[in-house]
Amino acid sequence: MADSIRTKKLIITGVAIAVLAGGGYGYYSYSHKSAAPAATGHEGHGNAAPSMSVIGDKVVLDAKARQLAGVQTATVEKKALTKEIRTTGKIALNETGRAYITSRVMGRVDELYVNAEGEYIAPGQAIAAVYSPDYIAAQEEYILAIDTVNKLKSASRDLVQVNNRLLEAxxxxxxxxxxxxxxxxxxxxxxxxxxxxxxxAQFGGTVLEKQVLPGGYIMAGEKLFAISDLSTVWLYADLYEKDVAAVKVGQEVAVTTPAYPGETFTGYVSFVNAVLDDATRTVKVRIELSNPEGKLKPNMFANATINVPLGETLVIPSSSLLDTGKRKVVFIAQGEDTFVKRDIVTGQETQGYIQVLSGLNEGDTVVTAATFLIDSQTQLGNFGSHAGHGGGNKPAATPPAAAPQSIPAPSAQPAAPQANEHSGHSGH
Incomplete structure (x- = not known):
């Protein structure tokens, strides 16, 4: 009886193992068949992938690779450039037009004809009436000299000459x-x-400061008014360090202000500071402006534009340059599909172009779009292994290895036959 029961158990166990093995094999076959078309499609896509190859600083791209990267080129040519430097500043007084109006006599100010700051004083205009004993005495001396000359006209020649000199004095x-x-x-x-x-007034100008009041006593040489001639003003603008070499004294400057939209004032550079501001890394530039109508007022903000002709030189589009900090690089097109890296020396950049001082010749063709992509291939090395990734069969081998793991084994004992069977299939 015991032998019969043991025999039945062995039969049942064998049947269970057979069922499990059959199910595992069926699942593996289904997974393998499903993965095969996918792997085949991926491999086909790999065959259609763009082709790229790198040899040192030379990159070769086929037509599809150039199309996907969006490669564009331009011809190195000679062009006359004008660099436009834009900056801002503040209107200031013309220091050469500032002056003090003073009194030449000592006395008391009885009347003041100019009473407010901002008033305009013309040269020779009466500004005050001063009671001065010195002035009265000088007038009396002059009247006395006139009378003496008239009375002694018939005197000796020497006496007449003395009287005339006294009158002149x-x-x-x-x-x-x-x-x-x-x-x-x-x-x-x-x-x-x-x-x-x-x-x-000895000078003409606008009153900046009134320093006297009616009734006050003044000394000879004392300041009465501080004035400034505002027919010309200065504009102090900040010039960045990179633009210092391009600006010279005498260059024309176009100035605009928010106060007068659409109106442009023309001036010229009259001074470039010899010292660079260490905090802002800028240089002060003084621009002299004609201001006959008084529109430009001191402390008013203004925008300045300086156009600097750079002459005719070799130029390339700005987008074609790769600046690494240590090197400035472009890619030269040699044929339709070959691009070679080249170091160049550049000058000024403006109007979307960069001056080329050395490294290129007129007529060379440089890459203007996808330059960074091409350069990245030279850094990574040969791109062919990456491009051929689509044709590999490694992903197709993954499902068979993972499929048996998803089937739970009923016990530790039958696991060995299942593993052996899978191993046999792998060998097959």
Missing amino acids: ARRKLELLGVSSDDIEHLAHTRQPSTLMTVR
Whole structure:
């Protein structure tokens, strides 16, 4: 009885093992058949992949690779470029037009004819009336000299010459006090000295600061007004370090301000600072502007544009250059599918072009689009193994190895026959 039961158990176990082995084999066959078309399709795609090859600094691309990368080229040519430098700045006073109006006599200011900052004073304009004992005494000396000359006309020749020199000295004294010629002639005609001296402006300009009030006593040489001639103004603009070499004294500058949209003021560079600002890495440039209508006011912000002619040189499009920091590289097209890396020396960049100082010849063809992609292939080396990845069969071998692992074994004992069977299939 025991032998019969043992025999039945062995039969049942064998049947179970057979069923499991058959199911595993069926699942493996189904998976293998499903993976085969996929692997075949992937391999076919690999055959249609673009072809790339790298030999040192030379990259060869077939037509499809060039199309997918979007390779474009341009011819190296000579072109006259003009560099446009844009900067901003602030309007400032013309320092050569600043001045002080002073009094040449000591006395008391009885009247003040200019009373507010911002008023314009014309040269020779009366600005104040000052009571001055020195002025009164000078007038009396002049009147006395005139009378002496008139009374002693018939005196000896030497005496007449002395009297004439005294008259000239008295007139000269009035002139040194700032009395105008018209006032002196009026005094000679009336013989009546004035108690108030009219102080006139030695310079013309706009009043920046008033330093005197009516009733105040002033000394000879004391400042009455600070003025500035605003018919010309300065613009101080910041020039970046890379643009310093391109700007020279005398270059024309176009200036615009937000206050007058659409209007352009023309000036010229009158000074370039000799010292670079270490904090901003810029150089101050002074631009002199004509301002006859007074539109440009000190402390007003402005934009400046300087056009610098660079002359005719070899140029390439800016997109064709690869700047690594240590090297400046372009790719030269040699034939339709071959591109070679070349080091060049560049100059100024403007208007979408870069000057080429050495490394290229007129008529060379350079890559202008996909330059970085081509350069990356030279860094990675031969691209063929990557391009052929689609044709490999490694992915097709993965499902058979993974398929048996997804079937749970009923016990540790029957696992060995299943593994042996799979191994036999692999050998097959």
